[in-house]
Amino acid sequence: MPTTRHLLNRQRRLAARTAEPDTAESPPAERPPGDRRTPHAPTQVGHADAEQGAEPDPVRARRRRNRVLAALALLTVLLGAFAGWAGARAGELRDTEAVRNSALTDTARTSEVKGKVTEAVNALFSYDHAAPRKNRDAAGRLLTGPAVAQHARLLDGLRKQGEKQKLVLTTTVTDAAVERISSADGKDRARVLVFADQRSTRTGAAGRTDSAAADDGSAYAGAMLAVDAVRTGASWRINSIDTFD
């Protein structure tokens, strides 16, 4: 205990002064002078206490102080443990699959993704022999990663024979539903299930088809594909096209 004796005495004098007649100073003055150094002065230990007989036993005072310290330490540990546990539980709750996926929970983002993917699929799987550049431009603008090769493979036959056969393929998305939207490493990704109708004159269509030939030389087909899109800057690009083959 580094507290020196004259320091303790000074404190005691100060305490006595505030405790005495000054009624304006409420909290210390309320205490009766005799009560002053009993329980709320556990710091005044050692031989300083021995001067006055009314003082509690120094051993008892030290014990009391230790008990208070122990109680404080225990409370601190308990509260700290609770804080850690509660923080971990909160983290767990925020880190579930359901929370990471913002499909439908973020309505603005969901309809944005749905709209962009619908537009993209319509453009990517529509072809007019009179303007084959249009489809190529769409591919350059809307595709990225493995989807570039997947799209090229799906439209390979169409591009080869399109001009010869005067082919026109029109794809119209009828249903698009967002399965998931997630953000990781600063990149937004989405997976969208798309149903589309395809009308083609003369020859087949891209994607999985249930063809039904019509009399006017047009064939109607229904396609279903799962599309992965990734956001780069302000625009969404299609990263993967799954035709369930």
Next chain:
Amino acid sequence: MRERVRALVRPPKDPVLAAAVALLVAALCFAAWGGWSWHAAADDGARAYGESRDRALSAAEQGVQNLNTLDHRNVAQGLSTWQRSTTGELRKQLADGRGEFEKQVKAAKTVTRAKVLSAALYELDERAGRAGAVVAVRTTVNAPKQKPTTKDTRMRCELTRTSGGWKLSALAQVPVGDSAGESEPGTSDQDQGKE
């Protein structure tokens, strides 16, 4: 206790006790923050909505798979599964046609299996307990003395929340060519399955 603490914090009586009290106060702040954070996370509406979405979606997947699965050797059990997966109008329709259907399947001796390729919800009204989903499903039909046939089907379904969880209340194939390049894209609510 508070009286005592107040006495203890008054410097410079006992730096050790003062430090202990300071630590306790810090721990109290952390605990309050942790508790608040936990409560906020547990009470998060978006989280509840997301969980609802996932439950509805898996009910849609399971329901569509169930309703595309039937074994002629075990028709009664299969049709009971159909009943359990459905509610409302769809359940009634299935119950009404059950006898006739059972006869047909037993006569044809077919075994139909389904696999959901992909599925997604296009709407979820958590308050009303209604949801809509599109499901891409692949069915394989085995009939005696015939090669198994595999078919991919595009389905739209509606779900209704019941006391036993989300169940199918409408199911329909998406017909080919109903838009044929004319109608506006992205209109998934032109549902055939609606009552």
